Amino acid sequence: MEKPPFRQNQVCGSWLMKERLGTGGFGHVYLYQNQETSEKIAVKLCRLELNAKNKDRWSREIQIMKKLKHLNVVTAKDVPEEMMHIALNDLPLLAMEYCSKGDLRKLLSKPENCCGLKESEVLALLNDVGSGIQYLHENKIIHRDLKPENIVLQDINGKLVHKIIDLGYAKDLDQGSLCTSFVGTLQYLAPELFEGKSYTVTVDYWSFGTMIFECCCGFRPFLHNLQPVQWTSKVRNKGPKDIMAVEDMNGEVRFSTRLPYPNNLSRTLLEPLEGLLQLMLKWDPVQRGGGLNPETKRPQCFALLDQILNMKVVHILNMTTTQVHSFLLSPDEGLHSLQQKIETETNIELLNQELLQETGVMLDPRKPAAQCVLDGRGWDSYIVYLFDKSLTKYSGPLTARTLPESVNFIVMTAENSASPSQE
Template identity: 70%
Template sequence: MERGGPPGPGGGAERAPGGAALQGQPAGGCGPWEMRDRLGTGGFGNVCLYQHQDSGARVAIKSCRLELSVKNKDRWCHEIDIMKKLSHPNVVRACEVPEEMNFLVNDVPLLAMEYCSGGDLRKLLNKPENCCGLKESQILSLLSDIGSGIQYLHENRIIHRDLKPENIVLQDEGGKIVHKIIDLGYAKDLDQGSLCTSFVGTLQYLAPELFENKSYSVTVDYWSFGTMVFECVAGFRPFLHNLQPFTWHEKIKNKDPKHIFASEEMNGEVRFSTHLPQPHSLCGLIVEPMENWLQLMLNWDPQQRGGGLDPETSRPKCFLIMDHILNLKIVHILNMTSAKIVSFLLHPEESLHSLQIRIEFETGISTGNQELLLETGICLDPRKPASQCVIDGVRGWDSYMVYLFDKSKTVYDGPFASRSLSDCVNYIVQDSKIQLPIPQLRKVWAEAVHYVIGLKEDYSRLFQGQRAAMLSLLRYNANLIKMKNNMVSASQQLKAKLEFFHQSIRLDLERYSDQMAYGISSEKMLKAWKEMEEKASQCAQAEDIGYLDEQIMALHTEIVELQKSPYARRQGEVMESL
C-alpha cells in the first residue's frame, strides 16, 4: 500500500492553530518557538513549521506520531544520521534541533530541517495550468536540480528509493526556484550492503525490481526520476497512469526497452510509443534528446537502465545525456510578422550574421531587413557572437525570447500562425452532448485548458514583442532628440560664425573701396572676396534646420500618444516581469 502524504519541509499546507505544541513535548511548551503550519504527514511522522517569536527564524520539525517497532526506530534514527552528514544545495539541509525541542517523541529524537516555502512538486503539478505538464524552463530546472541531487546521493553511496513529486520541495533563493530532495526515511546506505531486499514505498514511482521485491541498486532511483520528469513533461505518469501498479506492471513488463509511454485504447488494447505524447511544452530541439534520456531511465531491465558507465568518464551515460540537454545553447525567436516561434541550436562561436542567414532561410526575411530586439528593446550587436541571444543559466523558450521584425514593413498583414485544437477537443466541440468515460473526459478537459492557456501566453508574447518595439522606438527617439539638439546648437554656432564672416567681408570691401581711391587695387583679390560673399549667402540659405525640429517634435508627440494608449501598457505577468 502507498504511504500517506509527504513528511517534508515544504510549505503550502493547512494552517495549524497558533501556539499548538508537538505531541509529547513538555508541558511548558517549546519556549519561544511557535508552531505555524502543519506541512505534511507521512507513514510515521508529522512535519510542522516552527517560528521563533523574537528572531523570526523558521525551521521544519519532523516528529514521530506513532509508537514504532525496533526496526522502524532504527530507520528513523538512520534518516537523521544520513541527513546530518549530507550537504548539497539540492538536498534539504538538516539543522540543529532548537534547545527547547531537544527531547524524545515516542522514544525517538526530532529532526530539524531547513524550511522550503514553495511547497512540493505535487502541489505545482496539481495546478490547473499544469494539467498537460510544466513549462520548459521548469522542466529543465527540475532536471538540473534533482539530477545533481541524485548524483550527490549516489556518490555518497546512498539510494533514496522513494523519489516522487511529494518528496521534491521548492525553495525561492534570490528569485530563483531551487528544487530539493526530502524524506530520506527509506534511503538505503550502500555501506550496509549494495543490494537490498526489503522495501516499503510509493508504488506508482517504484522501480519494477522493488515492486517485485527483488535485489536492486542505484538504478531504482533512475526509474523514479524518469517517471517524475515524464510526468512534468506530459502531466501524467508514463505507463497506464489510470491503473494501479498491480495491474499495469503485468501489461508493461514485456515492453520494448525504448518504449517510454503506454496508453490504453477504448477497446482495452495497450498502445506503446517511443515518443513523448502531445501536447507538451518542450521545443522541438529538446524533444529527441529528452526521449533518448527517458528511454535510458525507463528501461525495465535494471542492468541496462541508465545506459551503464561511460568508459571515458566513468559516469552513468544517463547523466552525460542529461548534461548535454542542459548545455544546449538554443535561441528562441518570435517572428512578429507571423506570430510563429522559430528555435535555433547555436554552433560554438557562431556569428550573428551566420544566425541571421539561418533566420532568413526559415522566415524569408532578408538579413538586411531583420531587426532583432531583446525584451528591453535593445538591438543585437552585429559585432558580438550569436550567443548574446542566450543568457547563461536561463533555460526554456518560455523564459527568454528574441523578437524579429521586418524593417521593410510598417504593417504586418499576416497570416498569423494560430493554435489548432487537438483532435479530442475538436471531437467534443463538434458534438458537445457526447458522453465520455471519466479518463477520456479528463484528457479532453486538460487539453482544452492547455489550449486556452496557450492562447493567453501567445497573446502575452505578442504584447511583449510590441512593447520591445516601443522601447526600441523610445530609445531611437531619445537618440534622435539628442542629435537634433546637438545639430541645433551647432547650427546656431555656425550661424553666428557666418554672420561674423559676412561682417568681415563687408568691412574688407569698404576698406578696399577706400584704397582704390588712392590707386591701390587688385582685381584678383576683389573677385575672390565677392565669390566668398556669394558662398556665404548660399550657406545662409541652407542653414535653416527649423523644419527638422518641427518634424521631430511632431514625431515625439505621436510616440507620447502611443505610450498613453492601452496597447502600450504591460499585460499580465509577462509584462510585469520586464
C-alpha cells in the first residue's frame, strides 16, 4: 500500500511539524517540536526519486552522523518512535539537533555584511569551522561540500557557535586513499575536481579558504561573477600566493596576494590572515595547506590558524581622531608598554592618555595589557576608548557620565561603523 503524501502541520504523537527548514540534494529538512517538552529537532526525509547510488549516500550520511560527536559538527539524535511512519520510502530518517540562528549564507546576505563580516565574527568562524574540519579529517572523513549553506549557527549560552551540516557527500577516507568521484557545490569546489583528478582532504581546504575570503570581503575570491567552468582556465596559472582574481573592463584578469578593501579587518590581522589564505587557496592540491609540520604532523595551515586565534589584540579608539588602532600584545605585556606603543602611533604622550573600558571604568595599571582581551583571545576583545587629557576641560579620571554629548555620539559612530580605519 502506498503511503499518503506528506502533509504540512502533520502531527506525530506529541511531535508537531512546524515548518520546512530547507531542501538538500537528497531530501527535505523539517522542524518538529514536542508539544509536551518543547524540544525541537530537525528531521531529514529522503526523497522518493533517489537512484541506487544516492540511496547509498543517504544511508552513509546517517552512519557517519551517528558516529560523530563534536561541538562544531551538528549532532545526530534518535528518531522519535512516533515519527517512524512518516518516511516516504524504505530509507531511514535522520534526526538532528535544531540550530535556530539560520545558516552562514543568511548572515552573509544581510546588507550590513556586503563588505564582509565583523572581525570578531570572522575569527569565530575560523575557530569553529576550522575545529570541525580538523575533527572530520582526524576521523578520516572528507566533507566535500563545504559552503555557507552548510554552516549553521546555534546559540549556546548566549554565544553563537558554528556547526557543519549536510554530510550527504562526505566520504570515509582510509589513510593514503584517493577519491575520484565528482561531487559538491561548483562555486566552492576545488579545481582538481573539474579536471577529474584524484583528490584528498585538501579539497576541504580550498572550500574553507573560499568561505573565509567571502566572509572577509563579501564575495568569492576568483572571478566571482563567472561560473567555475569559465574561471578555472583563467585562474589556473595564478601565482602560488595569489588569493584573488578580478577581470577588468578589457577582459584582462588581474591577480592579488592581498585581501581587497573595504573590509572590516584590523591591520594587525590582515597579514596573517592573507598568509592563511595563501596556503588554503593554492592551485596545486599537493602544496595546498602547506604540507605537514614534520614535528607535529599537522597541516601547516591549521598550525597558522592556531597562531591567529591565539593572537592577543587590543583595539584602541582614538576619541580625538575617531580612528581605531590595533595592537598585538605579547603574552605578559604590561599596560605601560601598550601606552608607549599608543604614544608612538598617536603622538598622545603617555601621561596624557586616559584609557577607558566600554563601561567607562579606567584600565587598571597594575594588570597586564591583556586585561582588554576576554578569554585570553584577541577575537573576544572589545574597544578601549583613548582620550587625550591635554585636550579636555575635565580634571581627574574620565567616566561615561562625564563625557559630553558630542563624545557619546562619536563613540556610537565608531562602534557602528562598517569599517574602522586601518591606519
